[in-house]
Amino acid sequence: MDMFRGFNIIQMEIAETFDDLDHAKYNEMKLNWADTIFPCFSFISGMLLKQDKIIPLNKNIQLIGLGMTFNLIPTILENKKFRPLGVLQRHGLSSILLNNLIPPNYRNKIIFPIALTTIWSLISKYLANNTDKPFENEIYTAQQKIDSIFFKGRQYHDNFDPEGLLGALMTTVTIWLGSWFISQNFNYKIIPFIGFSFILFGRLLSNAFPNMYPVSKPLWTPSFTLQTTGYSILNYCISNWLCLILPTSISNSIQLMGQYSLENYFFGELLLVGLKESYVRSSGVTLWDKIKSFFKFKFPFTNIDMSPYIMTSIFNVVLLGFTHLCHWSHFKIRLF
Template sequence: MKAWWQRHCDGILQQLPADRLLALDLFRGITITAMILVNNPGSWVHIYAPLRHAEWHGWTPTDLIFPFFIYIVGVSMQLSLSKQQRSRPAQLLSGSLRSLKLIALGLMLALAYYNLRDPNFDWVEQRLLVLRYPGVLQRIGVVYFISLLLVLVLAWRGRLLSALLLCGVYLLAMFGLTYQDDAGNSYRGLLEYGNNFAAWLDHRLLGPNHLLYRSATPFSFDPEGLWSTLPAISSCLAGVLTAQYLQQPGALTSKIKTLLLFGVAAVLLAELWHGWLPINKALWTPSFVLLSTGYAWLVLALSLWLCDIRGYRRWTAPFVVFGANAILFFVAAGLVARLLGMIPIGTTVLQPWLYRSWFQPFFGNELGSLMFALCFLLLAYLAMYGCYRKGWIWKV
């Protein structure tokens, strides 16, 4: 068994291009694996605390997953652009198409549901006309495009200044602009659930029916909403700047130490800042940007040390499989999860039936929910490995 697993992992790594940064593939693979794990529990009621999002202010490990992915988008963007020989207009056109594809995929996922148990279900009325506009892929698409624009026209100082200015403009509006509810009550400077400038903007421009938290009061809002996209761009630019630093001449061990130092400093500063500006993933506050970027530096530094300094490469292979097809993995997992929530089984649907019939009786509530997610990942790995082995890499 051990010999088979070693051959399996070696075969995966041998397919990687020679100039591929394995540490980044590892980081991306771990991130998308964690994203699918937390998105597919056996029961949304029975989840271990670290696998939940923070209810509002504060953070859990789950809250770091999405900003990690945004950060990795920035790292990958810089590494890709530095290898390309195309003109800026060509790069911009390619980036625009990629952004539109990501947004379209996100909207497709939002629409991919039909209630097979309800003969009166009206897909147009109950799905299309109340389509949630924001989403994970939609935010990645928007952040990618705006970051690409900035990267194409600015040098590193301009990119750093843009990241800081975006956070500054975000804070000026959140604390400085006055807004009103439907009853005429005025507010300013709040960071409450359903009552902050970002929520007000989502509520007014997108409409309550097209947001995730449509029942929030006094304003419906979305965690991937409009105004919080500004600091999310800063998270992406942090990845761009990191890649630029890694591309500079110098010893890798020295760069790893710098990433570790900056990572620890950023996390500590974010926690100190939390007392004045709460760390909040749904609002993507600048303190959250600092915290998640700090941890991203630490994870990337650890990945570089393990893969490139210590040479521990074989164990990374399963994550390389997931990371190589991250968008396909995310979209396919989302579609399968929706199917599990649509197929009727008696008085329920397939996903909760599987959990209650097989996983909960054998493992209990929380552990059974986790085991369901792990089995989902195992089956997904078999499918993604088949794609990887045949060279089917879906590039959006």
């Protein structure tokens, strides 16, 4: 599991470095590599429920608090409006719904994710302005209507937040699927086929009902849930495979990154924000673009720009160094 988390952190930094892999825009209604990262972490937390049946309420509340504290940084430094929502807050809310509001005897039954999907579908359709095309305009979606009541003027965009409250229902399903998957004890040989089946089912659902179940991370639709679950299962297979083929020193380093996944998330995001928001006065470009242009060159006999690959390598080496520093200093963010 440490290798799985560490491998996902590396993917997160790759997606941040390559612009083409970044999150799909709302109106694109498709799946980019960056869109699979957060669902994979949610899936992993579900897999760990086998070892820890119920996550205490105070841990989830602390996770929400950590996310809000992180969002205070731009509020204090740049005088921006405070945004209460975020990925950690979404995960904390979903975990509360799964672990603390639903009795275990109901939570573990297949009817639970079916009920959540049904509730999400009904709210998304009938609370939207256009019931035939409920997601045509993000301003008039059910998610935006709910969020505007609680967070008006404090969202990621003025008219929509990709980490909206309604999406927490389907994020809960993602966590549930992780718990279900690990409890089945599938034969390792058939696990890849299970992953591809989820991806195929998600695509069929989005093709059959494009207006109701488009693939979208900002909405966290059922088709998105199925496809990202499939990719999470495939990533789990790759992680196991990496444990077998990588040299022990590299394997141990990736696992160590997985053990400090929360610390790496905060450090990586802060470093990226600092680089991408800091402008070099002499040139008027960001520090990130300045460094990127320094490494910009074409690979011999090709037209491939090597700067993103070099930036990714450097960034992950820095993260690895930070991980060893945390390990050496015994620094760890603990949820009590």
